[in-house]
Amino acid sequence: xxLHPILAALRKHKAGTVLIxxxxxxxxxxxxxxxxxxxxxxxxxxxxxxIDESNLFLISQQWVGAPSGDTADGVEKLDAMQKEDLVxxxxxxxxxxxxxxxxxPLLNSSWTGALSLKPxxxxxxxxxxxxxxxxxxxxxxxxxxxxxxxxxxxxxxxxGARDQRDPATVMVSKAVADKLFPQASATGSAxxxxxxxxxxxxxxxxxxxxxxxxxxxxxxxxxxxxxxxxLVPTRMDANFSRYAVRTKPGRLDAAMRAATPAxxxxxxxxVLDEESIQSFAEIRDxxxxxxxxxxxxxGVVCLILIGVTAAGIVGLTSFWVGQRHRQIGVRRALGxxxxxxxxxxxxxxxxxxxVGAVIGVLLAISLNLLLIRQFEMERLPLAYVLTGVVAxxxxxxxxxxxxxxxASNVPPVTATxxx
Amino acid sequence: xxxxxxxxxxxxxRRNKVLTALMVLAIALGIGACMxxxxxxxxxxGDPLPGKSARLFYPQLDPRDMIDYGxxxxxxxxxxxxxxxxxxxxxxxxxxxxxxxxxxPVQPAQSGLEPFLSDARYTTADFFPMFETxxxxxxxxxxxxxxxxxxxAVITRTLNDKLFGGKDSTGQILRxxxxxxxxxxxxxxxxxxPHFYDLNMGNYAATEDVFVPLATARDVRLxxxxxxxxxxxxxxxxxxxxxxxxxxxxxxxxxxxxDKAAAYRTFLDNYSKEQKALGRxxxxxxxxxxxxxxxxxxxxxxxxDVRLQGWLALGFLLVCLVNTVGLMLAKFLRRSGELGVRRALGxxxxxxxxxxxxxxxxxxxxxxxxxxxLAFLGLWLVRLQPADYASLAHLDLSMLLATFMLAIAASxxxxxxPAWRACQIAPALQLKSQ
Numbered sequence: 052x053x054l055h056p057i058l059a060a061l062r063k064h065k066a067g068t069v070l071i072x073x074x075x076x077x078x079x080x081x082x083x084x085x086x087x088x089x090x091x092x093x094x095x096x097x098x099x100x101x102i103d104e105s106n107l108f109l110i111s112q113q114w115v116g117a118p119s120g121d122t123a124d125g126v127e128k129l130d131a132m133q134k135e136d137l138v139x140x141x142x143x144x145x146x147x148x149x150x151x152x153x154x155x156p157l158l159n160s161s162w163t164g165a166l167s168l169k170p171x172x173x174x175x176x177x178x179x180x181x182x183x184x185x186x187x188x189x190x191x192x193x194x195x196x197x198x199x200x201x202x203x204x205x206x207x208x209x210x211g212a213r214d215q216r217d218p219a220t221v222m223v224s225k226a227v228a229d230k231l232f233p234q235a236s237a238t239g240s241a242x243x244x245x246x247x248x249x250x251x252x253x254x255x256x257x258x259x260x261x262x263x264x265x266x267x268x269x270x271x272x273x274x275x276x277x278x279x280x281x282l283v284p285t286r287m288d289a290n291f292s293r294y295a296v297r298t299k300p301g302r303l304d305a306a307m308r309a310a311t312p313a314x315x316x317x318x319x320x321x322v323l324d325e326e327s328i329q330s331f332a333e334i335r336d337x338x339x340x341x342x343x344x345x346x347x348x349x350g351v352v353c354l355i356l357i358g359v360t361a362a363g364i365v366g367l368t369s370f371w372v373g374q375r376h377r378q379i380g381v382r383r384a385l386g387x388x389x390x391x392x393x394x395x396x397x398x399x400x401x402x403x404x405x406v407g408a409v410i411g412v413l414l415a416i417s418l419n420l421l422l423i424r425q426f427e428m429e430r431l432p433l434a435y436v437l438t439g440v441v442a443x444x445x446x447x448x449x450x451x452x453x454x455x456x457x458a459s460n461v462p463p464v465t466a467t468x469x470x
Numbered sequence: 471x472x473x474x475x476x477x478x479x480x481x482x483x484r485r486n487k488v489l490t491a492l493m494v495l496a497i498a499l500g501i502g503a504c505m506x507x508x509x510x511x512x513x514x515x516g517d518p519l520p521g522k523s524a525r526l527f528y529p530q531l532d533p534r535d536m537i538d539y540g541x542x543x544x545x546x547x548x549x550x551x552x553x554x555x556x557x558x559x560x561x562x563x564x565x566x567x568x569x570x571x572x573x574x575p576v577q578p579a580q581s582g583l584e585p586f587l588s589d590a591r592y593t594t595a596d597f598f599p600m601f602e603t604x605x606x607x608x609x610x611x612x613x614x615x616x617x618x619x620x621x622x623a624v625i626t627r628t629l630n631d632k633l634f635g636g637k638d639s640t641g642q643i644l645r646x647x648x649x650x651x652x653x654x655x656x657x658x659x660x661x662x663x664p665h666f667y668d669l670n671m672g673n674y675a676a677t678e679d680v681f682v683p684l685a686t687a688r689d690v691r692l693x694x695x696x697x698x699x700x701x702x703x704x705x706x707x708x709x710x711x712x713x714x715x716x717x718x719x720x721x722x723x724x725x726x727x728x729d730k731a732a733a734y735r736t737f738l739d740n741y742s743k744e745q746k747a748l749g750r751x752x753x754x755x756x757x758x759x760x761x762x763x764x765x766x767x768x769x770x771x772x773x774x775d776v777r778l779q780g781w782l783a784l785g786f787l788l789v790c791l792v793n794t795v796g797l798m799l800a801k802f803l804r805r806s807g808e809l810g811v812r813r814a815l816g817x818x819x820x821x822x823x824x825x826x827x828x829x830x831x832x833x834x835x836x837x838x839x840x841x842x843x844l845a846f847l848g849l850w851l852v853r854l855q856p857a858d859y860a861s862l863a864h865l866d867l868s869m870l871l872a873t874f875m876l877a878i879a880a881s882x883x884x885x886x887x888p889a890w891r892a893c894q895i896a897p898a899l900q901l902k903s904q
Contacts, residue, residue, distance in 0.1 A: 066891060070796035077789045085782065115575045115585045116648050119691070121709045290693070322575055322587045344855055345775055352782060355499055356789055362492050363793040370800030418785075426774050 057399050060375075067367050072407035075443050078360045079411030080418050083439040085349040087419075087431050092346040096339045100156040101224070101263030101278075103193025106147075106303050107331040109155055110140075110294045110310055112323045117290040126211040129288035132318065133209075139317045140294060143309050145302035150184045150191040151286050152295045155331070156265035157338035161273070163266075164249040166223075166281065168231060171252050177230045178276040179223075180266035183285045184295075189261070191297045197225060199242035199259030202284040206258070212289035217251045222259040226278035248281075269338045271427070303330060357446060364450035368396065372458040379458055380465025389459040396455035397448060404447035408440045415439065471821070472828065479829035482805070489801055490833070493794050497837025497884075500790030501877045502844025503783040509845065509869050510852055511780050513862045514674070514772045518662035522602060523762035525564075527723050527731060529557065529738055532756040533715070533745070534701045545756045546699065548717040552750070558594060562737050563723035563730075565600045569593035570719050571671050571696040572687060574680055577645040578633055588629065588646075589671070590680040592687035592694070598624070598655075600724050601667065606630070608640035608655035611683055619689045624655040624681040644680075649690050651682065663862055664771045666762055668720050670696040673771045674859035694718065735759045773857075787880070794833070794884040802826055802892035813897035822893040830885020831878055838877025845873060 061068050114132065118125035133151060140149045154160045162183075167176030182188070189201040199222070206220045223231075228241035245254035264280040266273055298306035307328055314323060372379075379392055419431040483490040517523050531553055532545035549557070554568040574590045597603070598610030607630075611622050623644055630639050644651045657677075665675040682692065688711070700716035711718070725731045735757060742755035760768055802809075809822055817825075845865060852863040865873075 066799055066887065067796060070792055070799065074789060074792045074796065077785065077792060081782070081785045081789065088778075113575065113587060115577065320585075322585055324584070324586065340855070341775060341857060345779075348779065349782070352503070352786055356786060359496050359499065359790055359793050362496075363796050366489060366492060366797045367800050370804055373804065422778075426778055 054398075054402070057395065057402060061399065061402070064371065067371070068403055071364060071367055071403050072410065074360055074363055075404050075407030075447065076411035076414050078356050079408060079439050079443050080414035082353045082356060082442075083411075083415040083431065083435050084418050084422060085353050086439070087435050088428070089346045089349045089353075090435075091429065092342040096342050096346075098265070098277075099263065100265040100335075101194065101261070102156060102265075102331075103297075104331045104335065106298045106300055107192070108296050108298070108303060108307050108310075109152075109158070109329055109331065109334065110296065110314070110323075111291070111327050112293075112314065112321050113291040114318065115320045115322060120211040120289040126209070126214075126288045129211075129290070130209045130286060133286060133288060133292050135317050136292065136294065136314055139313045140296060140310065143306060143313055145298050145306040145309065147297045147299055148187045148191045149294055149296050150188040152188065152192075152293050153181070153183045153287055154267040154293070155192075155295060155334060156267060157269055157334050158267045159269055159338060161267040163268075163273075163276075166227065166231060166246050166248060167250070168244075168246060170247050170254070172247065172250050176247075176250075177227060177279060179227055179279040179281045180268065180273075180276070181281050181283055182264075183283045183287045185284065185286055188282060188284075188295075191295050192264075193297070194264060195262040197260050197262045198228075199257065201259055202282070206284040207286065208284065209286040209288055212287045217248055217253040218255050218283045218285055220258045220284060221246070221248070221255045222261060222282040223257055224261050224264045224278055224280040226263070227281060228257070228260045230279065360443075361446055361450040364400070364447060365454060368400065368451050368454040369457070372396070372454050375458075376461060376465060377468075379461040380463055380468075383461065383463035384466040392459040392461070393455050396451055396458055400447045400451040400455075401444065404444050408443050411443065412436055412440060471824075475825045475828040476832070478825055479832045482801075482829060483832065486801065489797060493797050493833050494836045494840055496790040496793050496797075497834060497877060497881055498840025498844055500783075500787035501837060501841025501873060501880070502848055504787045504876065505841060505845035505865070505869065505873045506848030506852065507776070507780045507783040508872075509849060509865055510776055510859070510863050511772065512866075512869060513663065513864070514776055514859055515766075516663060517763060518664055518666045519601065519762065525724055525726060526600070526762040527563075527725055527734070527759050528762070528765045529721055529723060529734070530758040530760070531738065531742055531751075532753045533717070533751050535715075535752050537701065539753055541754075543756075545758055546717045548697065548699070549719050549721045550715065550717050551712045551719060553745075554719045554721050556741070557721060557723075557738075560737070560741075562734060563725050565596040565724040567594050567596040567600055567722050568684060568719055569597060569667070569721075570684070570687075570694050571668050571678065572692050572694045574646045574682075574692050576629075576633075576680070577648070579643070579645065580633075583633075588680050589676075589678040589695075590682060590687075590692065591668075591678040592682050592684045592692065594684050596724075597667075597681070600722065601662070603660050604658040606656045606658040607638040608653070610655055610681075616683050616685055619685045620683060621649060621651045621686060621690075622654045622683065623651040624657060625653055626657045626677060626679045627659055629679040630656045646680070646682075647690060647692060657681075663859070664766060666766060667722060668696060669769050669771065672858050673769075673773075674857075674862065676858075688712070731759060731761075773859075791880055791884050794881065795887055798830060798833075798885055799888040799891060802888045806892070806895050809892055810895055810897045810899075813893075813895070819893045823889050826889035826892055827882060827885050830881050830889065833885075834878040834881025835874075837881055838874045841877055842870070842873050 118128040120126055120129055137149055137151060140146060153162055162181045164179060164181060165176035166179050185207045186202045186204050189196060210216050231246060232241050241257050241260055244257050246257060248255055263278060266277055266280055296306065307330065310328055311323055415431065415436055422428040530545040531549060533550055533553055534546060558566050558568045570592050572590045572592055573587050575585050576588045577585045594616050595611050595613050606627055610624055615622055630636060634642060639653045639656060642653045644653050661677050664673045665671055698716050698718040700714065702715045723734065725734055738757040739755050742751055742757055745751040812822060849863045849865060853860050
């Protein structure tokens with residue numbers, strides 16, 4: 052089929068043609084970027100934290116009238132209280148293991164610092180988040196040890212939360228090991244090496260490396276070192292404490308219910324309410340709720356946009372078909388087959404959608420550049436744009452089919468009637 | 471004539487129900503999306519203290535050491551105890567307040583209530599007059615209570631309802647961290663948005679439930695909360711916070727005029743120089759004095775996701791409008807015959823144009839009503855979100871009016887081109903082809 056008659060006809064419908072093309076272009080630009088944002092959010096939400104998230108919950112509690120954590124005597128008393136809690140929790144029937152801990156991945160409560168290979172280097176080095184726990188921290192969190200050994204009871208110390216003592220031993224995530232020792236071929240070579248925490252002059256020895264462990268922060272400020280975790284074998288003593296608890300499979304709810312009475316039995320003078328006990332699923336849910344919401348919103352907007360655009364194409368093409376009723380009849384009378392009429396409208400739509408898609412690609416890229424400047428987005432991959440182009444062309448064809456079919460059903464006899 | 475046009479418009483819209491519904495729906499969706507996101511933006515970027523905010527300033531100093539120094543770096547975002555107290559005592563502003571956030575274990579006297587943690591603010595006396603907090607009962611404290619480390623507290627209406635059943639609790643005793651505080655005031659509902667005076671608590675955090683004099687809080691060693699930045703030998707050791715090289719306090723001043731603000735800036739500059747001469751400061755003076763709204767901008771208080779949603783909604787409205795223009799064009803041109811007859815019978819181009827615009831406006835009005843319903847639905851969905859600003863998302867009167875203005879303006883705009891095109895029809899040609 053020749054393009055010439057189609058172009059000639061379109062010239063008579065400039066406004067309509069331009070509007071459809073423009074609408075397709077805008078839809079392509081917005082949908083491409085929106086789908087890209089959805090993809091990014093989904094990817095972010097699906098990152099594994101490196102810990103075994105099932106059957107895990109966290110208790111955050113505070114004692115009322117506890118001794119001060121700033122005196123040596125107070126620290127010992129607090130430590131005794133914390134150990135009593137740990138024993139009580141470890142004795143619960145549904146509990147597998149318990150570790151005192153300052154935070155968990157995705158909890159958005161972090162203790163960060165820097166690691167370096169030389170002593171007394173302030174404010175330089177590899178940024179990291181610290182996790183303070185005891186010898187049960189690895190089995191409790193389900194971390195995977197890839198080199199060296201886990202902490203043993205002999206490694207574990209205790210200190211006041213504001214005491215700036217350096218630990219003799221630490222474990223690091225593989226991300227930290229790779230960053231500190233980039234030349235080392237095997238991860239295991241980090242084991243036994245000395246590092247300095249937060250510009251300290253006293254070395255700490257790496258005893259083990261875990262495969263992966265996300266930091267607690269999920270904000271953009273923490274994304275630069277999201278996998279740089281350092282585990283310190285220390286029970287932190289303050290007037291509050293957190294315990295990570297691993298339960299037997301399927302016994303999470305029961306263990307969560309049993310925890311509060313068990314702790315109150317040890318010491319009733321504490322603040323421990325419903326919000327103090329949360330399963331890891333809740334922590335994850337809370338951390339990513341905004342991302343999931345944004346992705347869902349983008350998805351809904353995309354669907355509606357596509358619907359509106361399809362409806363627009365159907366509406367305008369239907370109008371054209373109605374307007375050209377007589378001409379279609381003439382063509383049919385002159386020997387054009389039904390399929391020729393069908394193809395005419397399909398090709399016309401392809402042309403318009405094609406022009407729209409070309410403008411849309413340019414718009415999509417400029418919109419992306421704007422988003423990069425304003426919202427620190429990443430560059431839109433070409434695959435998204437190309438998929439988008441194919442999608443809008445297909446959308447145009449799908450939308451035009453019904454009106455085009457109606458056009459092809461115009462009987463040749465129409466030509467002989469007055470319009 | 472308007473009544474006649476309206477009648478014609480309604481007839482025409484009724485004749486083609488599907489197309490009409492499509493146009494109304496497109497406008498409603500676009501308007502609904504825009505109004506939902508713009509309302510959230512409007513609420514979030516609002517002025518927490520209208521009429522006052524231009525006179526409130528947040529002085530910034532740079533007391534840090536030379537490590538990590540850069541000439542273009544921002545000064546510290548909070549102040550140390552020493553600087554805060556120096557500036558407070560200098561009294562160079564109309565009013566000044568030094569404060570930090572914290573949390574206190576509240577031990578209710580009633581046996582039925584377990585001890586619970588409450589968000590608290592440890593502040594000096596000017597907090598209440600400076601931020602114009604409404605009092606339900608009693609009043610705030612004065613400088614004398616600050617200096618005397620008095621065991622007094624101001625609580626919010628929420629806490630008063632919980633602990634004292636909503637009765638006037640001034641003079642009652644409130645036990646916190648094993649210490650007895652006397653309640654001297656109860657704040658009426660007060661929730662400035664954003665939570666401007668301390669953004670570390672969350673940009674849209676609710677107001678703290680307990681207010682205690684700063685010196686008292688230090689004396690009783692109430693737990694502080696919020697951001698703390700230390701350098702040199704500074705540590706967050708609760709015993710020695712007064713001397714620590716750490717910034718952890720917020721300091722606000724009230725200055726009545728631009729001249730006074732300029733004078734205060736000079737004072738801050740001189741103070742920095744003096745502290746440098748004394749050897750306390752090491753960096754060259756780097757002072758700032760943003761006012762309240764500038765401080766909100768510097769801290770990018772409005773979440774970027776919300777701004778992104780605003781842009782998305784605007785793009786969405788644009789597509790919906792283009793769609794409506796296309797459909798209206800089709801609809802108007804289809805009626806060329808009818809319009810030709812009207813023209814031949816003596817209607818001027820202008821009159822035909824007006825007739826079509828009325829039709830466009832009717833669609834706009836219907837779309838506006840639909841958009842408003844969708845905006846209510848959208849805002850209800852926003853309020854179900856867990857974000858701390860979610861509960862604030864309500865449509866106010868100005869946004870309500872804006873919805874209708876936008877809907878009608880948008881549909882008139884969309885109607886312009888199709889109406890103009892339709893009234894260009896040559897009546898003779900149209901009549902001939904009938």
